[in-house]
Amino acid sequence: MESTTLAILLILPVVLIMLRQGYILSRRKKTNALMPPEASGGFPIVGHLCYLTKKPLHRKLMQLAQSYGNMFCLRLGNRYVVVVSSASIAEKCLQMQDLSNRPRLPSGRIIAFEWSTMGTVNYGEHMIFLRRVAKDHLLSTQQMRELSWMMARELRSFLVGLFRHGGGVDKRVELKSRLFELLMNLLMAMMCGKKNSGADGDEEARWFRVMVQETMALSGLSNTWDFMPAPLRWMDIGGLGRRLQKLCASRTAFLQRLIDEQRASMDSDTQSPSTMISAMLSKQQRDPERYNDNVIRSLLVSLLEAGTSTTADTIEWAMSLLLNHDDAMRRVVAEIQACVSSQTLLTASDLARLPSSTVLSRRRCDYIHQHRSSFLMKPPRIARWETMLSPVAP
Secondary structure, eight states: OHHHHHHHHHHHHHHHHHHHHHHHHHHHHHHHTTSOOBOSOOBTTTBTHHHHTSSSHHHHHHHHHHHHOSEEEEEETTEEEEEEOOHHHHHHHHHHSOOOBOOOOHHHHHHTTTTTSTTTOOSSHHHHHHHHHIIIIISOHHHHHHTHHHHHHHHHHHHHHHHHHHTTSOOOOOHHHHHHHHHHHHHHHHHHSOOSSSTTOOHHHHHHHHHHHHHHHHSSTTOGGGGSOHHHHHHTTTSHHHHHHHHHHHHHHHHHHHHHHHHHHHHSSSOOOOOHHHHHHHHHHHOTTTTOHHHHHHHHHHHHHHSSHHHHHHHHHHHHHHHTOHHHHHHHHHHHHHHSOTTSOOOGGGGGGOHHHHHHHHHHHHHHHHTGGGTOOOOOOBOSSOOOOOOOOO
16 A cells, blocks of 8 residues: 555656646647747757857857847747847837836846846836936936036046056057946946045945956856756855845845935935935935835946947947947047137037037937947846737838
């Protein structure tokens, strides 16, 4: 009797697993006719996760698009991902289907404060609230005007560094890393009034740079840990899970320390400069529940994600376009020299007197927007409810 019971207990899980797999295969056969073509080369369990390890990722996706068309599928672990490489098809998908949600990847629970940042939160009241706060308070015209002196200070420091690097002679400059450093300096100054690097940089500012770089490295589609089956994530092969937990703990403590310092500075009698954190703390005094510290930390992380690498890439490509079009570069330089004295620096108030530069900037932005698929990828999206995306002929 005991042996029979033991045999049943051993066989029952196998039978249940086989029934589940049979159900999944039957559903897959019914939907295969409607699904975009799936790329070959997938492995059992992990699927096409090996593609995420090939750098740069967008070039591998471009090669697959040339073979399978403008819309195809990848199986990342137990998730099916639809890749769209055509701007017109992507526009139709976004217009015809409600793809306003973000996929709830496991890493988002750890480093995005339970998917509460602007890049991970689902569409709803909280997302609308975060966007309104960012637009009306953190990035408002008045707030930018109050922080303009900090931006001018960091830009002058950036230009001085470029001049010293050149030594007064023509010299090649690696621009991307310097732009990334500039943007981190600007964010650190505008968030809490501290300097990120240089002779007067402190330990907190240096950790800020490490935090931003680690966040960029562990977020996004390149993180294969998100798509591994739960047992493999629990085993933490490669140590990505431990890195995520360590980053979350240290980043939360770092941001909370900045918030507490700004709060103490506001409570004291000392006159402190206006910063983004102090602006949020002023709102917190009026509505403590809605503008709690978790919301402030989520907004700060959103600023870090949106204001560093993507902005540096856009500026780098805009400069590349100018360098590759000598006539446009000469026209911009001549206009700036005619409107601004050689003894002063160009400021935001001078842009109204530079019509050609404004038009060229808009054209560069349009060009980058039209060709961004060649170097930038849109963040992943997921439907709010069950939907169907069918292949569209190129």
